[in-house]
Amino acid sequence: MIDFMDFNYIKAIELSHDLQSDISELFDINHKTTTKQHVLSVAQTSRKLAQRFNLDENLCYQSALLHDISAIIKSDDMKKLALKNGYILDKAEEKYPFLLHQIVSIWIAQDIFQIQDERILNAIACHTTLKANPSLYDMVLFLADKISWDQKGIPPYLPQIGKALEISLEKACYEYIRYLFENHQLLFPHRKMKEARDFFYQKYLPITFRCWHQDDGELFYKHSHSDELYQYMNDDFPKTLEECEKTVKILSQSNDEAKVILLDEEMIGCIAGFYESDNKVKLAYWLDVQYWNQGIMSLVLEKFIQWLFVEKNVQYIYAKPFQDNIASKRLLEKSHFQKYICHDQTILYMRKKD
Structure with a gap:
């Protein structure tokens, strides 16, 4: 269980049960305005992708709103929390604990926001790394997170993703993952990312x-x-x-x-x-x-x-x-x-x- 009271630097809020308002307030009160802007942008992109590929818009929107909610917790505390909960760290997570924000965001979604829909939780669980044989909802959040990136300028891989989306979500995921590996953009590839790479390469690598x-x-x-x-x-x-x-x-x-x-x-x-x-x-x-x-x-x-x-x-x-x-x-x-x-x-x- 996650309780914000366990972290003396986190300011909790009283939930209104309007997910967007609650998440925005939680980010604001904890001085994570940049993360809030990113999350809201990803949510809008997720909704557009859901419309384009005939998926549940509300489900995609909620997944996006919650995907980076763990940003209010420090990386070292994420690691302590993961170990306390019996989570087995990937080697990439041991080296770079911020990668644990995927799993910690799930726990916050479940324990604080009472989210039970497995499609939402599964999408949050791999929104940074993706995984082998992902669902359509997994791929929507993964791509929306990369399209609405949290850095300045236009993402350099955006043309490849845009063109591939004319074919399928799968093809777009493949193009992004191939871009990462070809351009050595990963500090330390997570096991899930390598499994996703192998899954898409089997289908698409020429x-x-x-x-x-x-x-x-x-x-x-x-x-x-x-x-x-x-x-x-x-x-x-x-x-x-x-x-x-x-x-x-x-x-x-x-x-x-x-x-x-x-x-x-x-x-x-x-x-x-x-x-x-x-x-x-x-x-x-x-x-x-x-x-x-x-x-x-x-x-x-x-x-x-x-x-x-x-x-x-x-x-x-x-x-x-x-x-x-x-x-x-x-x-x-x-x-x-x-x-x-x-x-x-x-x-x-x-x-x-x-």
């Missing part, structure tokens, strides 16, 4: 493959020339333009399954399955470093694996990442590869066709 062409040497060099990448590659990985041109010629004529990874029809890396028998391949891959830590390789890997299983009837796929390549190991584990320790103590990851 990842395709093509064969190598003999004149792709310069592209290979451009996207692989990085010491960050080289530290996880074998010594024979091409590092000069001449070496890249030779490698590309070999790949373009190979009977193995070596493919260029394309994002928006532009090369961003390479993935290959090298045959060790008719039904077993060794997996190799690399990605341009500017696309690391964006959830892209996970989607690439799954698409390529399914292509090998279905189209090429491969039965076994394995990989041997460098011992200190923690990210690659996690990627393989996430992609349902099983870890094996060989007799010589080397570690490989194997996945069998279902």
Whole structure:
């Protein structure tokens, strides 16, 4: 339970049960005028989106009015409150406790304003991070919060969101999340945000493959020339333009399954399955470093694996990442590869066709 009396710096109000008036007064009396203006703006945007997508306007409006109500509580106190209530903190919330305003706003909505509608509470719960498989109401509040942002000027991502809204709420959420990850706008991605990213990327991220062409040497060099990448590659990985041109010629004529990874029809890396028998391949891959830590390789890997299983009837796929390549190991584990320790103590990851 939340009781404002537990916080000596919070000034409580007598509720009139007019939600907009009560929230406005609570923000004003606690010197959160800027937050109040943001909340009222988000509420208006939510109502417009509700009309546009044939949703309950009042429900969307209430969700927006309440989404940042926890702003009257200090971040450190939010953390204490969360721990007191048995809430398990995400790593992002441990590092940046202000992210807890999602869950704390729910508790205030329930305990102070007597809100019980799960659609409202669920939307508030993910209005900053979103989540996988969100409801239409979740997406309305998430987008309204970003469209009516609380900073000066026009949001730089607004054109992408506006164009995507002509298609769907889902497409608009995808465009915003992709903007965040591509432009490294997140201090520390919350688990829910990464799950939302993976959910929307699976549907919308334009990842395709093509064969190598003999004149792709310069592209290979451009996207692989990085010491960050080289530290996880074998010594024979091409590092000069001449070496890249030779490698590309070999790949373009190979009977193995070596493919260029394309994002928006532009090369961003390479993935290959090298045959060790008719039904077993060794997996190799690399990605341009500017696309690391964006959830892209996970989607690439799954698409390529399914292509090998279905189209090429491969039965076994394995990989041997460098011992200190923690990210690659996690990627393989996430992609349902099983870890094996060989007799010589080397570690490989194997996945069998279902």
